[in-house]
Amino acid sequence: MKPSSRITIFLSQAFAAICLTGFMAVPALAQTNSLPPCVAKILVTAQKFDPHFPWKKSRPESREGYGVVMADGKLITTEDLVRNATLIEIQHPGGADKTTARVLQADSRINAALLAAPTDGYTTAQWSPPVGAGAKVQLIQFDEAGQQQNGEGRITGICVASLPSAPHTLLNFQVLTDLKLDRVGSPAFHDGQLIGLIMQYDEATQTSEILPSDILKRFIEDVASPPYHGIAVAGLTWAHLVEPANRKYLGLPDDDQGVLVLRIIPGSGAASVLQSGDVILKWDGNPIDSQGYYNDPDFGRLNLIHLISGRRHPGDLIRITRWRNHKSEEVQFKLDAYNDSKALVPLNIEGEQAEYLVEGGFIFRELSADYLLSYGAQWMVRANPRLVDLYLTRAQLPSKPGERIIILTGVLPDPVNVGYQDIRDELVTHLNGKPVSSMKEVFAILDGDGGITRIRLKTLGIDLVLDKSTLPDANRRIAMLYGIPKREYRKALPAMGPLRIIR
Amino acid sequence: MAIALGLPMIGLAGLDQQRQAVVKIYVTIQQEDFRQPWQSSPPMSGTGSGFIIKGKRLMTNAHVVSDARFIEVQRDGDTRKYPATVKYIAHDCDIAILEVNDETFFEGTKPLAFGSKLPNLNDAVMVLGYPMGGGRLSLTKGVVSRIDYSLYAHSTVDSHLVMQVDAAINPGNSGGPVFFNEKVIGIAFQGITASQNIGYTIPLPVIEHFLKDIEDGTYDGYPELGVEHLGTENLALRANLGLQKGVTGVVVAYVDPFGAASGFLKPGDVLLSIDGHPIANDGSVRLEGNSVEYSEFIERKQCTESVAFTLWHDNKTDSVLIPLKRKPDPFIFRQTYDQKPEYIIAGGLIFSTLSRGYLATLGSELNTPAAQHLLYTSRYAKLDNLFKERTQFVLLTGRLPHPVNTYCASHFNQVLSTVNGQPIHRLSDITEALIKPVSGFHIFKFEGNDDPMIMDADMTTKADAEILAQYSVPSPSYIKAQEAH
Numbered sequence: 001m002k003p004s005s006r007i008t009i010f011l012s013q014a015f016a017a018i019c020l021t022g023f024m025a026v027p028a029l030a031q032t033n034s035l036p037p038c039v040a041k042i043l044v045t046a047q048k049f050d051p052h053f054p055w056k057k058s059r060p061e062s063r064e065g066y067g068v069v070m071a072d073g074k075l076i077t078t079e080d081l082v083r084n085a086t087l088i089e090i091q092h093p094g095g096a097d098k099t100t101a102r103v104l105q106a107d108s109r110i111n112a113a114l115l116a117a118p119t120d121g122y123t124t125a126q127w128s129p130p131v132g133a134g135a136k137v138q139l140i141q142f143d144e145a146g147q148q149q150n151g152e153g154r155i156t157g158i159c160v161a162s163l164p165s166a167p168h169t170l171l172n173f174q175v176l177t178d179l180k181l182d183r184v185g186s187p188a189f190h191d192g193q194l195i196g197l198i199m200q201y202d203e204a205t206q207t208s209e210i211l212p213s214d215i216l217k218r219f220i221e222d223v224a225s226p227p228y229h230g231i232a233v234a235g236l237t238w239a240h241l242v243e244p245a246n247r248k249y250l251g252l253p254d255d256d257q258g259v260l261v262l263r264i265i266p267g268s269g270a271a272s273v274l275q276s277g278d279v280i281l282k283w284d285g286n287p288i289d290s291q292g293y294y295n296d297p298d299f300g301r302l303n304l305i306h307l308i309s310g311r312r313h314p315g316d317l318i319r320i321t322r323w324r325n326h327k328s329e330e331v332q333f334k335l336d337a338y339n340d341s342k343a344l345v346p347l348n349i350e351g352e353q354a355e356y357l358v359e360g361g362f363i364f365r366e367l368s369a370d371y372l373l374s375y376g377a378q379w380m381v382r383a384n385p386r387l388v389d390l391y392l393t394r395a396q397l398p399s400k401p402g403e404r405i406i407i408l409t410g411v412l413p414d415p416v417n418v419g420y421q422d423i424r425d426e427l428v429t430h431l432n433g434k435p436v437s438s439m440k441e442v443f444a445i446l447d448g449d450g451g452i453t454r455i456r457l458k459t460l461g462i463d464l465v466l467d468k469s470t471l472p473d474a475n476r477r478i479a480m481l482y483g484i485p486k487r488e489y490r491k492a493l494p495a496m497g498p499l500r501i502i503r
Numbered sequence: 504m505a506i507a508l509g510l511p512m513i514g515l516a517g518l519d520q521q522r523q524a525v526v527k528i529y530v531t532i533q534q535e536d537f538r539q540p541w542q543s544s545p546p547m548s549g550t551g552s553g554f555i556i557k558g559k560r561l562m563t564n565a566h567v568v569s570d571a572r573f574i575e576v577q578r579d580g581d582t583r584k585y586p587a588t589v590k591y592i593a594h595d596c597d598i599a600i601l602e603v604n605d606e607t608f609f610e611g612t613k614p615l616a617f618g619s620k621l622p623n624l625n626d627a628v629m630v631l632g633y634p635m636g637g638g639r640l641s642l643t644k645g646v647v648s649r650i651d652y653s654l655y656a657h658s659t660v661d662s663h664l665v666m667q668v669d670a671a672i673n674p675g676n677s678g679g680p681v682f683f684n685e686k687v688i689g690i691a692f693q694g695i696t697a698s699q700n701i702g703y704t705i706p707l708p709v710i711e712h713f714l715k716d717i718e719d720g721t722y723d724g725y726p727e728l729g730v731e732h733l734g735t736e737n738l739a740l741r742a743n744l745g746l747q748k749g750v751t752g753v754v755v756a757y758v759d760p761f762g763a764a765s766g767f768l769k770p771g772d773v774l775l776s777i778d779g780h781p782i783a784n785d786g787s788v789r790l791e792g793n794s795v796e797y798s799e800f801i802e803r804k805q806c807t808e809s810v811a812f813t814l815w816h817d818n819k820t821d822s823v824l825i826p827l828k829r830k831p832d833p834f835i836f837r838q839t840y841d842q843k844p845e846y847i848i849a850g851g852l853i854f855s856t857l858s859r860g861y862l863a864t865l866g867s868e869l870n871t872p873a874a875q876h877l878l879y880t881s882r883y884a885k886l887d888n889l890f891k892e893r894t895q896f897v898l899l900t901g902r903l904p905h906p907v908n909t910y911c912a913s914h915f916n917q918v919l920s921t922v923n924g925q926p927i928h929r930l931s932d933i934t935e936a937l938i939k940p941v942s943g944f945h946i947f948k949f950e951g952n953d954d955p956m957i958m959d960a961d962m963t964t965k966a967d968a969e970i971l972a973q974y975s976v977p978s979p980s981y982i983k984a985q986e987a988h
Binding site: 262380385458459 | 731738742758875878887910946951953957962
């Protein structure tokens with residue numbers, strides 16, 4: 001197995017962390033006493049689906065990282081390590097034996113995964129009480145011979161920042177350290193107790209990003225009491241309210257408090273009490289300043305996002321102070337569970353197999369972020385501008401629940417589709433004359449009509465037509481010629497994402 | 504060398520005749536600054552080539568003399584430089600005509616004659632001009648490698664016939680003549696970087712089209728039919744269109760609202776023939792023994808002419824005569840030259856219009872959602888009907904920092920939708936909208952953004968003069984006279 005030194009995934013290029021950190025000198029003292037053996041090596045074989053040919057899987061890749069034993073038979077690690085795993089093995093740092101592990105729960109929204117594996121010969125790590133900026137940190141990892149490497153560090157920043165593994169923001173510790181960290185999932189301790197897991201290390205700045213134990217602890221508790229609820233979201237976007245003229249226009253007092261509500265995701269809990277143009281003055285009793293910060297008792301000045309994702313659960317009733325029509329009023333609503341499948345353009349960070357249909361060589365699927373990102377680092381420039389724009393401007397804003405974008409990714413050349421073979425990356429509006437806005441609707445039309453014979457693209461003012469009588473033969477021929485084991489993939493109900501629950 | 508290649512020799516006497524008419528062009532240009540539209544970029548100098556044609560005029564490339572502030576021309580072997588001016592400039596086909604006031608420039612010269620037809624592949628051609636690598640006239644030879652349609656890089660959106668030659672063409676050759684049998688059959692104009700022995704020349708038909716166009720004293724440009732088509736090779740598509748066996752043509756898939764065909768053709772119409780010539784299922788037409796795209800017929804016409812199609816629609820044949828009138832198309836986003844960018848400065852905020860020149864300044868900003876939206880807008884303005892009632896997309900392109908606009912940076916590169924509740928269809932609408940503030944505020948709203956930009960109207964007005972003085976801006980706005988619609 002080839003050792004992998006890759007600790008970030010492609011998404012980090014598109015969504016860089018936005019977090020300011022201070023730098024302090026760190027005393028580089030050698031660690032003499034060995035830390036408890038609560039850390040296991042994790043060896044992962046992973047295989048992704050090809051977003052362009054959704055029946056195909058790419059070549060298996062190998063990854064290595066660490067996990068920390070938090071209870072008998074249970075290890076915690078980062079989600080990006082075990083993403084798309086086909087095989088997970090754990091290995092004692094000093095040993096050669098490998099045992100198989102399985103994922104109990106992985107959540108890309110917070111980059112955490114809980115694994116089940118035999119943990120004989122390990123001790124259990126203990127959670128650290130909350131630590132603040134400036135706290136000393138001990139870091140460990142293992143060399144090829146299984147010898148423990150110890151490092152020291154200091155927390156230089158605590159903020160809400162983008163995850164290196166997904167375009168989501170979350171509480172994040174930044175640690176300046178002299179130990180060159182080369183794998184994800186290795187632990188960070190304070191006084192021998194766990195404060196988080198390494199998500200990323202930047203050699204140039206000697207800074208690592210750490211997933212805080214605060215988040216991990218909540219995750220493990222959530223897994224322990226099924227069903228898994230996931231993280232809470234408020235279902236709205238907001239903007240700073242710093243501009244004095246803007247504040248004056250809204251009639252706000254001159255106290256530098258409040259953020260402006262921009263968009264409410266249709267159907268979300270917030271939609272019942274908030275609308276575009278409202279101002280949020282207080283969230284869960286915490287005054288919110290004009291840049292969206294509040295004073296957290298544990299971590300200091302933090303983005304209000306932490307009040308939702310780090311302090312609350314889906315279904316929790318929260319109180320906010322809302323400014324509308326020049327007066328403030330206390331209102332309350334229930335937080336929703338984060339659910340990627342509600343998006344117009346889902347992220348599909350986990351790279352789950354996309355629903356698809358190959359009909360007459362036409363490949364239909366729903367638009368998702370992983371499809372666009374498969375164009376590589378220059379995806380914004382290389383992918384179809386119309387599809388990129390939809391993702392960047394409307395990803396979270398379906399005009400009705402369940403709405404998706406149906407795309408024709410390309411046409412597999414065959415006599416049945418002569419004349420259409422150069423068409424690719426186009427937005428599909430109608431099939432057989434009926435509007436389509438989800439693969440569910442595509443399959444319903446397929447089932448109802450026995451075949452797709454008319455395809456309307458947004459770009460063309462005419463239907464592309466396929467011959468119904470020759471279609472079954474063509475489908476067989478195409479499946480054989482291009483090695484397509486199944487000409488469609490339908491997901492079992494419901495689609496991905498946790499079930500919505502009410503507490 | 505020439506004998507070894509089997510090419511005909513060009514007589515020395517003939518060469519003298521040709522070299523005396525090939526001139527070097529010295530230009531000082533000043534490009535527009537789309538970020539600070541009230542001023543131009545620093546002057547730059549360059550050289551190109553040109554040649555004397557009948558009527559005491561010089562022909563060269565449009566790109567040699569675009570954005571020129573001063574032009575001088577010099578004959579081979581002459582030390583004197585003569586000031587010249589642009590008489591006609593055709594940005595869509597990269598040709599320009601210059602005039603020299605001082606008649607003595609033309610003394611002892613004979614205009615070059617144009618050939619009567621394009622050479623064939625492998626015919627020997629000669630290129631004269633003043634490329635890099637020396638000061639004096641240069642001669643290179645080669646053969647015609649390919650004749651094809653290609654993009655004309657100068658306008659960035661127009662494609663016409665090009666003649667590819669393997670004679671060396673280098674920077675400075677631009678505008679120089681290409682000879683076949685001692686007659687001009689092309690103008691050297693562009694190449695491909697990272698390629699070898701590929702030089703592009705503007706072939707005779709494009710030159711002739713240009714010369715015919717300017718006969719009436721103005722250059723109108725190529726007509727735009729504005730039709731996207733789909734071939735009818737697919738049997739199921741043919742059956743659906745009701746096309747009988749043996750009937751050939753292409754089906755109209757999109758009609759550009761600013762093209763000549765708008766109002767005459769609609770999606771679903773099948774074009775069977777053009778000016779009496781049958782159109783094949785892939786859109787080609789047999790013409791003078793060659794297979795050419797049907798659009799070649801439009802390409803050969805002037806804006807004063809018409810084109811006749813026979814159509815198949817509603818299960819019957821029909822015919823239509825389309826006048827190729829040129830309509831102003833604000834959303835083609837052709838690269839512009841010799842035109843100052845329009846702008847309005849209010850409260851230190853710089854509003855300008857979406858243009859190719861502006862997009863080119865974005866650089867690394869292109870990876871921002873706002874810039875991506877602009878890119879999408881520029882390419883799909885017509886296809887996705889993004890323009891609606893607009894004649895321009897108005898943007899916030901930057902700010903001249905001042906306390907009045909400290910918090911406005913988050914709206915850069917966004918498309919303005921309303922100001923003080925009034926829709927912004929063109930840049931000049933801002934001026935009118937700013938006259939009526941809403942309860943003492945100016946409210947700028949942007950497309951797809953619920954976060955308005957709000958400024959105190961009085962403070963904005965007060966700050967204006969101060970900002971203009973501080974940043975040495977000569978005028979708070981530049982807006983072209985409105986074109987009649």
